[in-house]
Amino acid sequence: MTDGSGGPERALCPAEALYVGQRSRAVLSCALRGNIDTQALSAAFDAITAAHPTLRSRIAPGGPSGYVLRLLTEEERPRLLTRTGDLTDAYAAELNAPLPVGGPLTRAVLVSGPEGDDHLFVLVVDHTITDGHSSITLHNSIWDSYRNLVSGGDRAADSTREGEDTAWPRPVSELLPHADEADTAKYLEQRVERAAARQVSLVPYDVPRPTAEQPAAEGHIEARRLVLSLEETALLRRTARRAGVSVHGLVSAAVVRAAGLRVPGGDDAPRVLGCLSPVDLRSRLTPPLPASVMVAAVATHLQTVEISPDTDADTDPLTLARTLHTRLKDAIDNGDHVQELRIMPEIPRHPTLQLSTVIVTNMGVVPGPRLPDDLRATDVRLVPARENYFPQAGRSPVMACVVSFEGRLAVEFPHFTSCFSASFMGAFRDDVRDNLLAFTADAEPETAAVPTSGAGAS
Structure with a gap:
């Protein structure tokens, strides 16, 4: 196109x-x-x-x-x-x-x-x-x-x-379907009002905030990584199917709960956590846009949930996963992703439109490269990075990039070392892994072969 x-x-x-x-x-x-x-x-x-x-x-x-x-x-x-x-x-x-x-x-x-x-x-x-x-x-x-x-x-x-x-x-x-300008303006107004009404908590940096007397140490980007085995991935997918949710819903719940342990709260008041999910537009255009076309074709969906200070006493993790899954599905069914892309230019004026505690991407199950016989791939990774990080902000969203290469689910946690330390993000990753495996504790081993090719939302 x-x-x-x-x-x-x-x-x-x-x-x-x-x-x-x-x-x-x-x-x-x-x-x-x-x-x-x-x-x-x-x-x-x-x-x-x-x-x-x-x-x-x-x-x-x-x-x-x-x-x-x-x-x-x-x-x-x-x-x-x-x-x-x-x-x-x-x-x-x-x-x-x-x-x-x-x-x-x-x-x-x-x-x-x-x-x-x-x-x-x-x-x-x-x-x-x-x-x-x-x-x-x-x-x-x-x-x-x-x-x-x-x-x-x-x-x-x-x-x-x-x-x-x-x-x-x-x-x-x-390439988006037609939308009335008045409807888009009303959608923007409602989104700004909702964002103002529910202020999202962010994860504080564990690295001390820089001051005039002690400037920030020179940082760099690293990525802590979680990789499930073929059997663990199959069990997670089996759990998702039985529960009627997506794997993305399970991963989002696992990441949100890990963040909830690290967001400070006041007394017994619940904290409001935001989960931002990118939404693929390619498959939702008419006709669909091939993945070979080199443009950015993604919108976002932001939802908020309340987490109590004692996450062990909080809502059942599977209930949280269902909530996150259902809200995202309903938003897509309503066509909110179209309006989200249309209001994207307003984000600099209204940054709370995408202010979230966690960002959880989802590439689904994708194939690795097909290589000649004398060459094999031992690992494939996809990690997002950027140029500018702000240690002086004191807190920020946590990014979780989710993709399953050749049937093994992997989650990458990129971070800037002047903001989050390697040990902090390593512990965060381990909590997410524990949360994911907890979903599969009662699942039986998968008997069918794990798919190793094809792309789509998991």
């Missing part, structure tokens, strides 16, 4: 322009073992960027929203970077390396270990032009192209540029 324009630039819509200030990015990584033809991988990356003008662009001033996507010159366009080094250090470096405004909106890096058999491929994409589904599809498309090339494909085909796509994809805001 494109707007039919093959010009050198395309204006960002107001919703897309919001991401420019956030400076968020998707960091996909794939640990590999075996033989890699770096020339073929470079050609594969070039071929995929040739197919997407957004991957060959930069953010520049201009347009009604204040920003445009402008094509890079041939010399400026991103190329595969290769080097040798420690893979753990390489991952940390790439997770923390930004994509500055004005530069390329994607970066691909291959780092090989000293022995040459172990590798790390990292793909970083600016959130202005991607979401979780399209970034995963982009990653897998690069490896599809690589597999074809090493199997006898034409490595020189990319250099001709004859098949290069120059038509920009349309912003998702232009």
